[in-house]
Amino acid sequence: MLFEKLLFPIFCLLLVPVYFLGTVNLRNPAQTYLFVKFVAVGMVIVSVFLIFKIIREHRLIPPAERQGFKFSPLKRPLIFLGLMVVYLLFFQTLGFVIVSGIVFTVFMKILGGSWPRSLLISWGLSITVFIIFVRFFYVTLPWGLLKPLEFYLY
Amino acid sequence: MIDVQSLVEGFFLIFTLEGILCLLLGMAWGIVAGAIPGMTGTMATIILLPVTFSFETMNAMIMLTACYVGSVYAGSITAILYNCPGDPSSACTAFDGYPMAKKGLANEAQGLSLSASALGGWASYVVMLLFMKPIADFALRFGAPEMFMLAMFGMAVVASIGSDSIFKGVLMALFGLLLGTLGIAPTGSLRGTFGIPYLMDGIPFVSALIGLFAFTELFDLITREYVMEDDHQGESGSVLAQNKFTVKRVFKGMLQTFSYRATLIRGWLIGTLVGALPAAGSSVASLISYTQSKQYSKNGKEFGTGHPEGVVASESANNASTGGAMMTSFTIGIPGSATTAILLAALMMHGLNPGPRLFNEHMPMVYGLTLCVIIGNIVMLCEGSFFAYLFSLTMKIRTMYLVPIITLFCVIGSYSIGATLYDVIIMICFGVLGVLFKRNGYPSIAIVLGMILGPIADGNLIRTAMTYNGNFSVLFTSPICIFLLLLALCSVVVPLVLARNKTISQLKIDD
Numbered sequence: 162m163l164f165e166k167l168l169f170p171i172f173c174l175l176l177v178p179v180y181f182l183g184t185v186n187l188r189n190p191a192q193t194y195l196f197v198k199f200v201a202v203g204m205v206i207v208s209v210f211l212i213f214k215i216i217r218e219h220r221l222i223p224p225a226e227r228q229g230f231k232f233s234p235l236k237r238p239l240i241f242l243g244l245m246v247v248y249l250l251f252f253q254t255l256g257f258v259i260v261s262g263i264v265f266t267v268f269m270k271i272l273g274g275s276w277p278r279s280l281l282i283s284w285g286l287s288i289t290v291f292i293i294f295v296r297f298f299y300v301t302l303p304w305g306l307l308k309p310l311e312f313y314l315y
Numbered sequence: 316m317i318d319v320q321s322l323v324e325g326f327f328l329i330f331t332l333e334g335i336l337c338l339l340l341g342m343a344w345g346i347v348a349g350a351i352p353g354m355t356g357t358m359a360t361i362i363l364l365p366v367t368f369s370f371e372t373m374n375a376m377i378m379l380t381a382c383y384v385g386s387v388y389a390g391s392i393t394a395i396l397y398n399c400p401g402d403p404s405s406a407c408t409a410f411d412g413y414p415m416a417k418k419g420l421a422n423e424a425q426g427l428s429l430s431a432s433a434l435g436g437w438a439s440y441v442v443m444l445l446f447m448k449p450i451a452d453f454a455l456r457f458g459a460p461e462m463f464m465l466a467m468f469g470m471a472v473v474a475s476i477g478s479d480s481i482f483k484g485v486l487m488a489l490f491g492l493l494l495g496t497l498g499i500a501p502t503g504s505l506r507g508t509f510g511i512p513y514l515m516d517g518i519p520f521v522s523a524l525i526g527l528f529a530f531t532e533l534f535d536l537i538t539r540e541y542v543m544e545d546d547h548q549g550e551s552g553s554v555l556a557q558n559k560f561t562v563k564r565v566f567k568g569m570l571q572t573f574s575y576r577a578t579l580i581r582g583w584l585i586g587t588l589v590g591a592l593p594a595a596g597s598s599v600a601s602l603i604s605y606t607q608s609k610q611y612s613k614n615g616k617e618f619g620t621g622h623p624e625g626v627v628a629s630e631s632a633n634n635a636s637t638g639g640a641m642m643t644s645f646t647i648g649i650p651g652s653a654t655t656a657i658l659l660a661a662l663m664m665h666g667l668n669p670g671p672r673l674f675n676e677h678m679p680m681v682y683g684l685t686l687c688v689i690i691g692n693i694v695m696l697c698e699g700s701f702f703a704y705l706f707s708l709t710m711k712i713r714t715m716y717l718v719p720i721i722t723l724f725c726v727i728g729s730y731s732i733g734a735t736l737y738d739v740i741i742m743i744c745f746g747v748l749g750v751l752f753k754r755n756g757y758p759s760i761a762i763v764l765g766m767i768l769g770p771i772a773d774g775n776l777i778r779t780a781m782t783y784n785g786n787f788s789v790l791f792t793s794p795i796c797i798f799l800l801l802l803a804l805c806s807v808v809v810p811l812v813l814a815r816n817k818t819i820s821q822l823k824i825d826d
Binding site: 170173194197199204238242245249253272274290303 | 368500740750780
C-alpha cells in the first residue's frame with residue numbers, strides 16, 4: 162500500500178517544523194539548536210528523497226500486481242491493540258491484577274480459549290507475577306481496588 | 316594488555332553464590348526464551364530486565380549477559396529440529412541443520428551447534444579480554460570533536476547495515492537522533508517538550524526499547540495460531556521419531572566440530588569483527604560467515620543439503636559476535652546490537668554511565684563480566700544439551716497463552732522505570748510504530764542507536780563549539796576525526812556502490 166509506505170517519511174517531514182515551532186525560544190543560547198538543526202535538515206532532505214523514491218517505485222509496479230488493503234490479517238492485532246487501550250485506561254484505577262485478569266481473559270476468550278483455562282491462566286498469571294515482582298523484586302505496580310490488601314503482602 | 320589486579324578482583328566479584336545463581340538462571344532463561352520462535356534474544360533480555368532492578372549491579376549484569384549469550388545459541392535448537400529458528404541469528408543454521416535432522420542426524424547437528432557456539436564465543440571473549448584495555452585507553456584520548464565524530468561514525472554504520480534501503484536506515488537514524496535530543500539540552504534549555512513535564516527527561520529509553528523490540532513482535536506472533544506454523548508441526552513428528560535424543564550422538568557432533576577448524580576460525584573472526592560494528596549484530600555475522608564459508612570451503616557446493624560445516628560456519632559466527640558487541644559497548648559505549656543496547660540501559664538504570672570512562676572506572680566489573688561469559692559458555696554446553704532434549708519432546712505452544720505472558724512482562728518492564736502510566740503509553744506507541752517499521756523495511760535498531768548516540772553527539776558538538784569558539788574546523792583537521800569521518804563515508808558509500816553493482820549484474824543476468 163502506497164499510503165502505508167509513505168506514512169513514515171511524511172511523518173518525519175511534518176515532525177521537523179512541529180518540533181521547532183513548539184520549542185524555539187529566542188532566549189535560549191544558540192548552541193541549543195546546533196545539533197538539532199543539523200539533524201532536522203538531514204531529515205527533511207532524506208524524507209523528501211524517500212517520498213519521491215517510493216512513489217517512483219510504486220509507479221513501476223503494474224496496477225494488477227499492486228497490493229490492496231486487506232482487513233483480515235489485521236483483525237487479531239487490532240483486537241489486541243484495542244484491548245491494550247482498555248488496559249491503559251483502567252490500569253491505575255482498577256490496578257495491575259484486576260485489569261490484567263479481566264483484559265487477558267477477554268483476549269483469550271475472543272481468540273477461542275475455553276472459559277476455565279482462560280480464567281485460570283490470566284488470573285493465575287496476573288496474581289503470581291504481581292506477588293513475585295512486588296514482594297520479591299520490589300517493583301512498584303498499581304494496587305488499584307486491591308489497595309486495602311497491601312498490608313497482607315508485606 | 317590486561318590489568319591483572321582488576322581481573323583477579325573481577326574473578327572474586329562473580330564467584331559469589333548469588334553471582335553463580337544469576338549466571339545459571341540467566342543462561343537457562345536465555346536458552347528457553349531464545350529457542351522459542353517469535354521470542355528473540357532481545358525480547359528475552361527485555362523480559363528479564365525488570366527482574367534485575369532490585370539486584371546488585373554485578374548480579375544484574377551477570378544475569379542479563381548470560382541470558383544474551385544463551386539466547387544467541389538457543390535459536391539453533393528449533394532451527395535444527397523444526398526448521399524454525401528461535402532467533403534470527405540462527406536462520407543460516409537451519410539451512411544445514413534442518414536437512415541434517417531430516418537425515419536423522421539431529422543429535423549430531425545439536426552437538427555441532429553447541430560446540431561451535433561455545434568455541435566461537437570463547438575465542439571472541441579472549442579477544443575481548445585482551446583488547447578491552449587498549450581500546451578503552453585509546454578512547455580516553457578522545458576529546459569532544461572525536462566523540463562527536465565517533466557518534467557520527469556509529470550512525471553511519473547503523474544506517475548502512477540495518478536495512479534493504481540505505482535511505483530508510485538514514486531516516487531512522489536521524490529520527491532516533493532527534494528523539495534523543497528531546498528534553499533538557501546540555502545548555503540547560505528545554506527542547507521539544509511542548510510543556511509536557513514527562514518529556515523533560517526525554518523519551519524513556521527502556522520503554523522505547525521494549526516497545527520496538529518486544530511489543531512489536533507480539534503483533535506478529537498474534538497472527539499465528541501456534542508459535543510454530545502447522546507445516547512445521549507436521550514435519551516435526553517424523554523428525555522427532557528419527558532423532559531420539561542421545562547424549563552419545565550429541566557428543567559425537569561436538570567432536571566433529573574440530574574437523575572444520577578453518578570454518579571455525581573464519582566464523583570466529585567474522586563474528587568478532589562484525590559484532591564490534593554498531594548494530595550489525597549476530598544475524599549479519601552469521602550470514603556473512605555462512606556465505607564466506609560456502610564460497611571458500613571445498614565442501615561449499617554441499618552447503619544447504621545438510622552439511623555439518625554449514626552449521627559450524629553459522630553458529631561459530633553468531634556466538635562470536637556477542638564478544639565483539641560487548642567489547643565496543645563496554646569500552647566506548649556504542650552498542651554492537653539491540654541486546655547490548657539493553658545491557659547498556661541496564662547499566663544506566665544502576666547508575667553507571669556507558670562510555671569510555673566506564674571501563675576505566677569499573678574495570679573489575681567489566682573483567683568480571685567477561686570472565687562470567689567465558690564460564691557461561693561451559694554452563695551453556697551443559698544447559699544447552701538439557702534444553703535441546705526438552706525441546707525435542709514438544710514445542711506446541713498456542714500464541715493466545717504466550718502473548719499475555721509477554722505483554723505482562725513488557726508492561727512491568729516499562730512501568731517500573733518511573734512508576735507512571737506514561738512509560739507504558741510510550742512502550743505501546745513505540746510498539747505500534749515498530750509494526751509499521753517492520754512491515755515497510757525500516758530498521759528499528761537505527762532509532763535505538765540514534766537515541767543513545769544523539770545525546771553523545773549533541774553534547775560533544777556543543778562542547779566543541781564552546782571550546783573552539785564556534786570554529787568547527789577541528790572536526791576536519793584532527794587525525795582521529797579525519798579517520799572516523801573517512802570510515803563513516805566509506806560505510807555509507809560502499810553499500811551504495813555494492814547495491815548498484817548488484818542491480819547492474821542482476822539486470823545483465825535478466826537480459
